[in-house]
Amino acid sequence: MVKHVECPVCKRQVPDTSINSHLDKGCQDPVPSTSKLAPLFTTKLGKRGTETRPKAAGSTRGSSPDIVLIEDKEVSKEPVAKRAKVENVAPIFAQSSAMPTAVSDAALTASAPLAEKLRPRVLSDFVGQEHLIGDGSLLLSLVESRAIGSMILWGPPGCGKTTLARLLSTSTDGIFKELSATSSGIADVKKIFDEAKRTLKLTGKRTILFMDEIQRFNKAQQDIFLPYVENGWITLIGATTENPSFKLTSALLSRCRVFVLERLSDEEITTILTNAIQRASQVDANQEVEPDREPPSSRTLFDCSQENGKGLAEQALKAEGGLRPISSEVMKTIVNLSIGDARTALSLLELVLTSPRKATDASIISHLRRSVSSRYDRSGEDRYDMISALHKSIRGSSGDGAMYWLARMLTAGEDPLYIARRLIVVASEDVGLADHRALTLAVSAYNAVQMIGMPEARITLAHLVAYLAEAPKSTRSYEAYKRAEEAAKMDETAPVPMHLRNAPTKMMKEMKYGEGYLYNPSYRHAI
Template identity: 45%
Template sequence: MARNPSATEDLFGETESRSAPSGPVPLAERLRPRELADVVGQDHLVGIKGSLTRMLARGSLASLILWGPPGVGKTTIARLLADRAGLIFTQISAVFSGVADLKRVFEEAARRRRTGARTLLFVDEIHRFNRAQQDGFLPVVEDGTITLVGATTENPSFELNAALLSRCQVLVLRRLDDDALELLLTRAEDAMHLPLALTGAARASLRAMADGDGRAALNMAEQVFAAAPDSPLDELALAGLVARRAALYDRDREEHYNLISALHKSMRGSDPDAALYWLARMLTGGEEPRYIARRLTRFAVEDIGLADPQALTQSIAAWEAYERLGSPEGELAIAQLVLYLASAPKSNAAYRAFGAAKRAAQTTGSLAPPAHILNAPTKLMKDLGYGAGYAYDHDTEDAFSGQNYFPDGMARENFYNPAGRGQEAEVKRRLDHWAKLREQRR
């Protein structure tokens, strides 16, 4: 029996029935786009000049990794690509599949290929496969047995093998913006033949609660339709009816590093309001406050340093206050610290100086200190010249001898260059003064 070249097959290669299911179909499924052009919020991929549009026009659909947050159309795009390219769509999930399942899928795809049909294998949550399982895709992708379309919410650079990435094109799907979510709500109203019973403010609140997830927006809209209120719901009534989608945050995944980077750079950029926002995002997402306190302490010595030596003291105090108070009360101490650090004068001179000193130490090896600054607790050491010629700085003019303290055979280095901001302005003045005295007393 001839196969439909764009049929859908399950894990074991059996063609799925296209007849309507017996139970009610969720609104999000009923509104699943039938054409690539109907996918919202991803014009850079499926628009007139989109990457996928051009790829299909050339007749050269490559293996792909679709990277983006939940509810933005990854599965839908994969299905529509199979339809447009005349490929049999086969779907598996890395959460529920193992090596044996992959082997069956590959064997079925190879058998199908011998009959002239080709397979698009969609792998949801592909990052859940371990390195060995990912390696299993290499030969069948390389020889064309399958066209692979993997979907992931995690950064492929961190989660996927370099060998697999080199054989696939990574396409980034964007979080749905407010206009895209509104378009989905309008489509839902058209499908239901009635308007959403929401005030304008509640409608905006629903879009915000969806947090860029189209599926979440449609699921919430479906709850509003099902409730069939007599009058439009306001924001408070909507919140009582539907649950806000939890903000995306995973403490051991990319979002963790994205948000701590945003917090760090906002403080470095002296923007206390933005810094406070990213702190709140992290705490709301469930980040461990002690981790934040540790990173803030690092910031105090890396990005402020001696421009405001109190920054380190404030950091330790806030950390200790959190340890004494716990959450949520202690989080206010961390918030206060974020405001202090973001508002403080900035200098990375100490950080740069230490890095330069470490590089010099690695280069110069085990050069000994000059003899005149060595202690001589024994007669033998005195006879060897230890401590000879040392000038006690407190006994000199200006309490500054100007002697050399670098190893013999190493030229003097200038590692620390104060930024001249905050208290480092005074430090810079003193160092410049001592540099002149040193030059005069050579």
């Protein structure tokens, strides 16, 4: 009897003598079924009322219409597929079973946004991050050596973290798995880890796990990666938009390299948009769509995969003579609104290409501006970057710059009390002894903001920001404390001199506590 084992990839039962060839073929070879059905399912039932159940010996009970079993030899040998045609099956089920899976896959692919369709397939098509993938870079040398190792990709949204991770996986002979911490939990990660360990034992292939938004896992959940990364059972590629120093554990960071991706420049965004327009213009408008094989949901703006059926761009090419022309002013607006985010830029481009040809550039630009929301994150680095810009503008007596950053924060939804608290610090740290009224005004402004709230609180904050920016500056008290702190840390065990100690009791006076102290008010001038 042939022994069967469970395939670690497809979970099917495979003869143990052919498991290796089965895995080499990517689990695509047919595996004969090993399960046997119970006799109940392999026998044919007779018609009710037309057959009689055999009577037992000595039974006086008469025949009763019932269900009886017919011998196996009477079962029709007609193929199951042929007999299914004459069965009374609803047409909707018969049609759905015959629908090719390729059409369903095409519908899923076609429903993806433009940014997803235009992801580069090879590293040479990747735009930006020259410091990482340029000639002589560390990451490129790791790719060429086919030993990328575990890493963390840190960068703003739309800079290419996901695309770069997928391209890096193609440079190794590994199995690529992708998860997102926004929709996956520890159970999903453990399942992939167990499967990766079995696959590594059977085939020697290592699994590359791309974990998007890895900062969404708390620090206790991140510990699950440690043994698998440390032992080399998996290669972890994590992507995060937050500072790894604050969001990831030091144990995980010590086992991974951290690569910083920069926000894309305006020139790089323009290159990405130009490439997208060129690919859209290459659609073959003469090839007709097969409506009976392609569902309406698979018709998209244009086909970027160059494999699936054509979309709405073909209709535009036929009816109106090509894609909508994009003026330099509209292109400049897209680049400015994207702020280095390729995903946003391509989404805006898709809106422009699908807009009516009669629409003016002014109306299109107006719609584009309204479609982009603020990226201010009150729990991320944007908050601290802007409050730092506000503080430094006040310190440099730049009233216009300080007012601009105040407006940016308030219009983005920042808590006005948070700004008011920071301005109290500015009043002491930067204005300090140069204007004693600054601290009093800052505390009064905080109380006013607390009492009246937004939107009127913006007027009080603007009043305070303007005053602090124009006030004279002095950091004497702040700098003096920093030097005193350094001195205190040099020798934390230094005793208090005897003449400065308090002597409330006779015994302490006998011990010469306070001896030699000169009481200043007893003298005309300070001692």
